[in-house]
Amino acid sequence: xxxxxxxxxxxxxxxxxxxxxxxxxxxxxxxxxxxxxxxxxxxxxxxxxxxxxxxxxxxxxxxxxxxxxxxxxxxxxxxxxxxxxxxxxxxxxxxxxxxxxxxxxxxxxxxxxxxxxxxxxxxxxxxxxxxxxxxxxxxxxxxxxxxxxxxxxxxxxxxxxxxxxxxxxxxxxxxxxxxxxxxxxxxxxxxxxxxxxxxxxxxxxxxxxxxxxxxxxxxxxxxxxxxxxxxxxxxxxxxxxxxxxxxxxxxxxxxxxxxxxxxxxxxxxxxxxxxxxxxxxxxxxxxxxxxxxxxxxxxxxxxxxxxxxxxxxxxxxxxxxxxxxxxxxxxxxxxxxxxxxxxxxxxxxxxxxxxxxxxxxxxxxxxxxxxxxxxxxxxxxxxxxxxxxxxxxxxxxxxxxxxxxxxxxxxxxxxxxxxxxxxxxxxxxxxxxxxxxxxxxxxxxxxxxxxxxxxxxxxxxxxxxxxxxxxxxxxxxxxxxxxxxxxxxxxxxxxx
Amino acid sequence: xxxxxxxxxxxxxxxxxxxxxxxxxxxxxxxxxxxxxxxxxxxxxxxxxxxxxxxxxxxxxxxxxxxxxxxxxxxxxxxxxxxxxxxxxxxxxxxxxxxxxxxxxxxxxxxxxxxxxxxxxxxxxxxxxxxxxxxxxxxxxxxxxxxxxxxxxxxxxxxxxxxxxxxxxxxxxxxxxxxxxxxxxxxxxxxxxxxxxxxxxxxxxxxxxxxxxxxxxxxxxxxxx
Numbered sequence: 035x036x037x038x039x040x041x042x043x044x045x046x047x048x049x050x051x052x053x054x055x056x057x058x059x060x061x062x063x064x065x066x067x068x069x070x071x072x073x074x075x076x077x078x079x080x081x082x083x084x085x086x087x088x089x090x091x092x093x094x095x096x097x098x099x100x101x102x103x104x105x106x107x108x109x110x111x112x113x114x115x116x117x118x119x120x121x122x123x124x125x126x127x128x129x130x131x132x133x134x135x136x137x138x139x140x141x142x143x144x145x146x147x148x149x150x151x152x153x154x155x156x157x158x159x160x161x162x163x164x165x166x167x168x169x170x171x172x173x174x175x176x177x178x179x180x181x182x183x184x185x186x187x188x189x190x191x192x193x194x195x196x197x198x199x200x201x202x203x204x205x206x207x208x209x210x211x212x213x214x215x216x217x218x219x220x221x222x223x224x225x226x227x228x229x230x231x232x233x234x235x236x237x238x239x240x241x242x243x244x245x246x247x248x249x250x251x252x253x254x255x256x257x258x259x260x261x262x263x264x265x266x267x268x269x270x271x272x273x274x275x276x277x278x279x280x281x282x283x284x285x286x287x288x289x290x291x292x293x294x295x296x297x298x299x300x301x302x303x304x305x306x307x308x309x310x311x312x313x314x315x316x317x318x319x320x321x322x323x324x325x326x327x328x329x330x331x332x333x334x335x336x337x338x339x340x341x342x343x344x345x346x347x348x349x350x351x352x353x354x355x356x357x358x359x360x361x362x363x364x365x366x367x368x369x370x371x372x373x374x375x376x377x378x379x380x381x382x383x384x385x386x387x388x389x390x391x392x393x394x395x396x397x398x399x400x401x402x403x404x405x406x407x408x409x410x411x412x413x414x415x416x417x418x419x420x421x422x423x424x425x426x427x428x429x430x431x432x433x434x435x436x437x438x439x440x441x442x443x444x445x446x447x448x449x450x451x452x453x454x455x456x457x458x459x460x461x462x463x464x465x466x467x468x469x470x471x472x473x474x475x476x477x478x479x480x481x482x483x484x485x486x487x488x489x490x491x492x493x494x495x496x497x498x499x500x501x502x503x504x505x506x507x508x509x510x511x512x513x514x515x516x517x518x519x520x521x522x523x524x525x526x527x528x529x530x
Numbered sequence: 531x532x533x534x535x536x537x538x539x540x541x542x543x544x545x546x547x548x549x550x551x552x553x554x555x556x557x558x559x560x561x562x563x564x565x566x567x568x569x570x571x572x573x574x575x576x577x578x579x580x581x582x583x584x585x586x587x588x589x590x591x592x593x594x595x596x597x598x599x600x601x602x603x604x605x606x607x608x609x610x611x612x613x614x615x616x617x618x619x620x621x622x623x624x625x626x627x628x629x630x631x632x633x634x635x636x637x638x639x640x641x642x643x644x645x646x647x648x649x650x651x652x653x654x655x656x657x658x659x660x661x662x663x664x665x666x667x668x669x670x671x672x673x674x675x676x677x678x679x680x681x682x683x684x685x686x687x688x689x690x691x692x693x694x695x696x697x698x699x700x701x702x703x704x705x706x707x708x709x710x711x712x713x714x715x716x717x718x719x720x721x722x723x724x725x726x727x728x729x730x731x732x733x734x735x736x737x738x739x740x741x742x743x744x745x746x747x748x749x750x751x752x753x754x755x
């Protein structure tokens with residue numbers, strides 16, 4: 035009971051703490067402490083669930099199974115990376131005059147609420163509450179995206195709220211339609227309880243459920259950054275402050291995708307596996323195409339990372355479309371690996387922006403060039419991070435992409451998988467090209483628009499190196515996580 | 531269970547009000563008028579819930595109707611008016627992407643589409659009875675589609691906001707017409723989310739005015755690929 039509530043209550047208390055005390059030297063590490071607690075309770079919950087099965091709390095409103103516990107671990111791990119790097123990031127912003135102590139306080143309050151909303155989304159037992167929690171993440175992150183108050187930041191925030199709210203409204207309509215189907219199911223009303231819906235899915239009216247599933251996948255897919263409603267993502271992720279970009283790209287997208295995974299179980303039970311598979315495969319290939327075509331001529335390295343997130347969520351959607359225990363375990367591993375690698379890269383990109391003052395990838399006219407000569411540790415972390423992102427061994431994204439591809443060929447989706455792999459290779463080549471232009475070569479003359487010291491602050495260094503080490507370790511051996519991964523994958527297949 | 535024919539007539543009247551106001555939003559250009567029409571639509575939605583409450587003899591639903599009236603005919607239009615008052619000039623939707631005649635034609639097409647798409651929903655009426663409430667579901671869906679259309683074709687930030695709220699009104703209408711409540715916690719959460727989303731968007735329009743001087747979304751072209 036307590037461990038179930040803690041991931042929601044701890045960040046809320048953290049937010050209250052910042053409201054009361056404000057952001058200053060003594061409170062700067064509160065958010066990291068809260069992330070540690072979330073991660074610790076997530077691990078405790080996972081051990082508990084692996085031992086004695088799913089549990090519920092507060093009159094069945096919250097429910098945790100292996101999948102929820104795994105998503106909590108992802109939230110806790112990426113939040114830890116982001117919050118460790120936050121104090122140094124905020125201090126540098128304040129020194130540069132782009133933020134004040136008040137901005138820092140508001141930033142910390144909203145980030146804590148953001149964590150609480152994501153934890154609620156993966157713990158809620160009711161599809162309606164999942165929806166409320168995911169929409170709440172849009173509301174709390176809106177001002178984080180617009181934090182810098184520049185033209186571009188305000189524009190990004192506006193697009194973010196309008197597109198995500200409209201998209202997620204479709205998911206609400208889908209929820210209502212699904213509730214209607216459930217209330218007309220023979221054998222009594224099922225309601226919106228996820229476990230009950232999955233167990234009784236075969237009783238739902240197929241015509242109505244079909245409408246509901248399309249709306250739910252489109253709606254939550256908007257928030258997960260899947261094409262066709264992905265337009266908000268590159269703007270929001272490039273304009274948000276670095277720790278927030280790390281959280282949004284590393285976990286928020288996956289939390290939205292978690293909702294799709296839950297919907298897919300119900301869809302598979304009611305309509306057979308073909309329906310959700312087709313929808314997800316189409317969105318996956320469309321997302322990969324969008325990412326590949328817009329990455330080719332990309333000039334901005336934060337936008338480059340944002341499009342790479344669309345790519346990886348496309349891969350995750352492909353894995354979910356393939357289905358089956360092997361593919362789903364790979365999907366979950368991919369979610370964690372991408373969260374860690376992308377978290378590291380966005381934190382690194384934020385630091386690059388602070389030391390160079392430009393977010394352009396280097397070319398003849400300027401931008402970031404020759405970073406390795408001036409900032410070797412930072413450049414090394416970003417370089418290794420990109421290698422992890424494109425799926426080189428020993429990083430875990432290699433193992434998960436391999437798993438998804440193998441399952442795809444085994445499940446008779448060879449053509450789709452092959453097309454996806456070609457796009458992934460193209461994207462990998464483009465990413466390596468862009469990154470090498472940033473890191474290698476001769477640095478531009480003069481100090482540039484440097485706004486902060488050359489030293490990489492040690493907490494940021496710990497976050498960058500730690501994230502990469504965790505990602506590599508996961509690639510070598512998932513260790514005790516692998517049993518959780520398989521349990522979680524089974525909850526997604528077992529209901530069939 | 532007052533009088534079945536009267537119930538059907540009142541229900542149809544409320545649904546007609548919903549549809550008519552949605553079309554009027556497409557037709558008119560002055561933002562003041564659009565906000566008025568939006569408030570009338572909120573009242574029609576509340577009336578719809580009220581009629582259902584009387585029909586089902588449900589006090590709880592009656593309270594929900596009052597809540598809908600306060601939120602959608604009172605608070606939200608008030609927030610929109612306040613956003614407009616601080617806008618100064620710029621009170622007209624000057625150049626929508628699609629002209630009025632084409633918009634109205636599109637509304638007709640969207641209505642047909644809504645009827646076609648929602649056939650399985652109507653056929654799933656409770657216990658074989660042709661329930662008048664279930665038959666009106668396509669109207670709610672039409673309002674959702676028109677709201678989405680307004681959202682993507684209008685350039686003023688405020689008109690986009692109204693489009694989003696039209697979608698939301700339509701979704702709420704579908705929710706009540708399927709006559710299967712989604713539970714109190716979910717409904718409260720949904721209302722709170724919508725209210726907060728509108729507040730956030732209102733603050734953002736104010737900031738946009740600070741940084742752009744106007745809220746014509748044509749000015750939003752910093753971020754492109």
